[in-house]
Amino acid sequence: xxxxxxxxxxxxxxxxxxxxxxxxxxxxxxxxxxxxxxxxxxxxxxxxxxxxxxxxxxxxxxxxxxxxxxxxxxxxxxxxxxxxxxxxxxxxxxxxxxxxxxxxxxxxxxxxxxxxxxxxxxxxxxxxxxxxxxxxxxxxxxxxxxxxxxxxxxxxxxxxxxxxxxxxxxxxxxxxxxxxxxxxxxxxxxxxxxxxxxxxxxxxxxxxxxxxxxxxx
Amino acid sequence: xxxxxxxxxxxxxxxxxxxxxxxxxxxxxxxxxxxxxxxxxxxxxxxxxxxxxxxxxxxxxxxxxxxxxxxxxxxxxxxxxxxxxxxxxxxxxxxxxxxxxxxxxxxxxxxxxxxxxxxxxxxxxxxxxxxxxxxxxxxxxxxxxxxxxxxxxxxxxxxxxxxxxxxxxxxxxxxxxxxxxxxxxxxxxxxxxxxxxxxxxxxxxxxxxxxxxxxxx
DNA sequence: GCCAGTCTTGATCGAACGGTCAAGGGGCGG
DNA sequence: CCGCCCCTTGACCGTTCGATCAAGACTGGC
Numbered sequence: 001x002x003x004x005x006x007x008x009x010x011x012x013x014x015x016x017x018x019x020x021x022x023x024x025x026x027x028x029x030x031x032x033x034x035x036x037x038x039x040x041x042x043x044x045x046x047x048x049x050x051x052x053x054x055x056x057x058x059x060x061x062x063x064x065x066x067x068x069x070x071x072x073x074x075x076x077x078x079x080x081x082x083x084x085x086x087x088x089x090x091x092x093x094x095x096x097x098x099x100x101x102x103x104x105x106x107x108x109x110x111x112x113x114x115x116x117x118x119x120x121x122x123x124x125x126x127x128x129x130x131x132x133x134x135x136x137x138x139x140x141x142x143x144x145x146x147x148x149x150x151x152x153x154x155x156x157x158x159x160x161x162x163x164x165x166x167x168x169x170x171x172x173x174x175x176x177x178x179x180x181x182x183x184x185x186x187x188x189x190x191x192x193x194x195x196x197x198x199x200x201x202x203x204x205x206x207x208x209x210x211x212x213x214x215x216x217x
Numbered sequence: 218x219x220x221x222x223x224x225x226x227x228x229x230x231x232x233x234x235x236x237x238x239x240x241x242x243x244x245x246x247x248x249x250x251x252x253x254x255x256x257x258x259x260x261x262x263x264x265x266x267x268x269x270x271x272x273x274x275x276x277x278x279x280x281x282x283x284x285x286x287x288x289x290x291x292x293x294x295x296x297x298x299x300x301x302x303x304x305x306x307x308x309x310x311x312x313x314x315x316x317x318x319x320x321x322x323x324x325x326x327x328x329x330x331x332x333x334x335x336x337x338x339x340x341x342x343x344x345x346x347x348x349x350x351x352x353x354x355x356x357x358x359x360x361x362x363x364x365x366x367x368x369x370x371x372x373x374x375x376x377x378x379x380x381x382x383x384x385x386x387x388x389x390x391x392x393x394x395x396x397x398x399x400x401x402x403x404x405x406x407x408x409x410x411x412x413x414x415x416x417x418x419x420x421x422x423x424x425x426x427x428x429x430x431x432x433x434x
Numbered sequence: 435g436c437c438a439g440t441c442t443t444g445a446t447c448g449a450a451c452g453g454t455c456a457a458g459g460g461g462c463g464g
Numbered sequence: 465c466c467g468c469c470c471c472t473t474g475a476c477c478g479t480t481c482g483a484t485c486a487a488g489a490c491t492g493g494c
């Protein structure tokens with residue numbers, strides 16, 4: 001598992017599957033995401049996922065022959081969803097609207113798919129043993145492109161001079177924080193993003209903070 | 218280990234110890250922090266820590282009879298250091314200086330003790346099974362007090378109206394991001410906070426962003 | 435130089451875990 | 465109603481892991 005798995009594609013034995021089979025696979029992936037996201041790869045037991053999905057360990061291993069296969073499948077399924085929001089950060093419109101929309105999108109993801117956020121957090125905290133190559137290529141390129149977009153806003157005087165990459169990191173960290181550290185926020189506030197009031201409160205405050213930080217006065 | 222361990226004190230058998238003994242304990246704790254911080258509690262093997270510390274598994278178990286004892290000891294040793302920076306956020310001086318100092322302090326911690334940051338991140342991501350009670354009492358109180366401080370700045374017109382707690386979360390998330398997600402940043406930037414230039418760059422940008430966000434124009 | 439208390443080691447145990455195997459159940463098309 | 469293929473099961477295997485135990489080595493104080 002310390003191996004980087006190279007290409008990160010895993011078209012693993014796409015055998016034909018009955019409806020029951022497909023439903024099982026999806027249920028396994030759902031539960032596996034949840035459990036991998038809280039215990040990490042090494043920390044989760046395969047039969048833990050199995051019983052959470054309502055089947056035996058052997059039965060699970062019928063669908064995913066190795067633990068690593070399951071982990072990769074989960075990671076794969078989450079990856080695209082994770083990279084997508086940044087794609088839509090477009091140079092076209094005005095930065096205010098674009099960034100406001102991006103923050104809302106990221107916060108929505110933190111509310112609706114907190115496990116996915118935590119899974120990536122775990123991966124990266126562990127040094128990104130699997131996702132490393134993807135980050136160095138796909139993500140790095142994407143960030144470079146978006147940094148250019150932000151730089152163009154700066155050059156046009158639409159926002160103040162600020163390191164584009166740090167701006168991206170800031171938005172990432174703040175928005176994901178509400179998913180990854182939900183337990184901490186729950187301990188302090190007694191609520192999390194699933195509370196509509198708290199969600200709007202968070203969205204407004206973060207947006208205001210960032211926009212005031214970069215908009216010319 | 219799913220137990221909350223109640224009081225979080227662990228004056229475990231403070232037996233008398235020779236110099237060699239104390240050195241071993243410290244080396245064990247150092248290595249354990251590093252390894253727990255990347256693999257989590259369930260994910261780390263006890264002999265992994267032992268060999269990293271240069272002794273046998275049995276020998277390590279002489280100092281910490283159970284794996285959980287070691288984990289608690291590591292957590293305990295890191296906790297105070299982690300809560301401390303926020304303490305110094307004082308209402309006395311002007312908010313600009315106070316927050317600037319706080320951000321620098323947190324970023325310094327992320328640079329000098331990234332493993333400690335990651336360990337807490339892992340704990341919280343897992344739902345804070347151990348630290349939960351501490352967060353609900355100690356941390357919640359501390360945050361409440363500091364939120365009052367920030368509110369007093371708002372009332373005095375020194376900073377704009379902003380949810381004090383969200384402001385704290387923002388600063389936490391951004392500064393800790395550079396420790397917890399160092400692998401991701403390294404994949405994109407090719408460097409991290411240990412690079413003095415990058416450190417100052419980060420410090421300046423984050424400070425500027427936050428201060429512009431809350432200072433009256 | 436002896437002794438008590440501290441440290442270190444290797445052998446070993448039981449449980450947990452990832453994974454295999456062989457056998458049987460069940461549904462769907464012909 | 466038959467046979468094929470997908471699914472499900474339980475028994476089992478080898479390894480790993482946390483933890484124990486008994487026995488010996490080292491060290492500092494007297």
